[in-house]
Amino acid sequence: MVRIAREAGCSVGTTTNGTLITEEVARRLAEELDVVGISVDGVTAAIYESIRQGAKFNQVIKGVRQLAAAKREMRNDGYPLVSLLFLKNRRNIHELPDMVDLAAELGADEVIASNLTYIANPAFDSFRVYSLNGASPEYLAIIEEARKRAKERALGLRIYPIEPKRVGFCEARPFDALHVTWDGFITPCVYLTLPVKGETMAKVHEGESFRIPFTRFGNLKESEMLDIWNSEAYRMFRGPFEERREICKGAHFGMTDDGGFDEILLEMFTAVGRCPLPDVCYGCYKALGI
Numbered sequence: 001m002v003r004i005a006r007e008a009g010c011s012v013g014t015t016t017n018g019t020l021i022t023e024e025v026a027r028r029l030a031e032e033l034d035v036v037g038i039s040v041d042g043v044t045a046a047i048y049e050s051i052r053q054g055a056k057f058n059q060v061i062k063g064v065r066q067l068a069a070a071k072r073e074m075r076n077d078g079y080p081l082v083s084l085l086f087l088k089n090r091r092n093i094h095e096l097p098d099m100v101d102l103a104a105e106l107g108a109d110e111v112i113a114s115n116l117t118y119i120a121n122p123a124f125d126s127f128r129v130y131s132l133n134g135a136s137p138e139y140l141a142i143i144e145e146a147r148k149r150a151k152e153r154a155l156g157l158r159i160y161p162i163e164p165k166r167v168g169f170c171e172a173r174p175f176d177a178l179h180v181t182w183d184g185f186i187t188p189c190v191y192l193t194l195p196v197k198g199e200t201m202a203k204v205h206e207g208e209s210f211r212i213p214f215t216r217f218g219n220l221k222e223s224e225m226l227d228i229w230n231s232e233a234y235r236m237f238r239g240p241f242e243e244r245r246e247i248c249k250g251a252h253f254g255m256t257d258d259g260g261f262d263e264i265l266l267e268m269f270t271a272v273g274r275c276p277l278p279d280v281c282y283g284c285y286k287a288l289g290i
């Protein structure tokens with residue numbers, strides 16, 4: 001699949017929990033890919049293994065080292081970009097600055113500290129570190145320290161905000177991107193067709209539990225991608241996102257170099273508010289830049 005995509009001129013990346021990286025796998029990843037994201041949600045075995053149950057911290061760290069070494073040996077173009085993916089939550093956020101040190105020591109290129117954005121179960125709601133009521137000063141200090149260390153080590157660091165920002169549209173950019181599920185469904189983003197069974201998906205937003213339908217506009221086993229993309233239902237879904245993009249045209253916003261999003265101007269934010277998002281996007285933290 002990677003080869004087909006490369007031959008078509010695409011940049012190709014993958015994300016992995018890293019548990020199956022051996023020296024041979026590392027060499028193949030280094031040879032074929034442009035980006036490899038590896039989930040490393042802690043710098044100590046205790047924290048990491050309490051979050052990634054069943055995975056072994058030392059094994060994953062060895063895999064990252066092998067990948068960085070294979071990249072140095074096999075490529076002279078700086079690729080693949082080796083990103084360590086750190087899903088911030090209450091259990092691990094205090095390890096974020098040390099994560100920066102570890103990434104630099106392992107030879108990774110960047111750390112991406114994302115948020116627990118889709119919450120399917122009330123029990124997980126207490127794990128998020130962002131809040132619509134303002135950011136915790138303690139967490140902000142941790143983030144500041146991580147930024148300082150990344151700068152000192154010249155390591156890439158992207159930290160998603162822990163308080164909502166005025167953004168024009170979500171990072172999924174449904175007006176010019178789409179998501180294909182493992183079984184061929186076309187959906188605007190990963191959050192609208194989760195790999196779960198049933199007719200609807202559970203969602204929790206600010207303590208409120210509800211269910212949303214799967215949003216799928218066709219399946220590649222039955223239709224061509226462009227026919228699905230141009231279908232009336234899909235165009236109607238994209239409408240508000242396209243209007244929002246028009247309103248924000250020329251504005252400097254989106255992911256910033258050191259992470260998070262620049263806010264858009266208040267008047268733009270007021271204007272995008274007149275283009276309500278589809279009902280299925282209700283309660284999506286991505287629409288708030290989280």
Ligand code: SF4
Nearest residue numbers: 170172189281284286
């Ligand atoms: S607002 Fe959220 S649910 Fe809607 S398209 Fe964007 S990321 Fe997906």
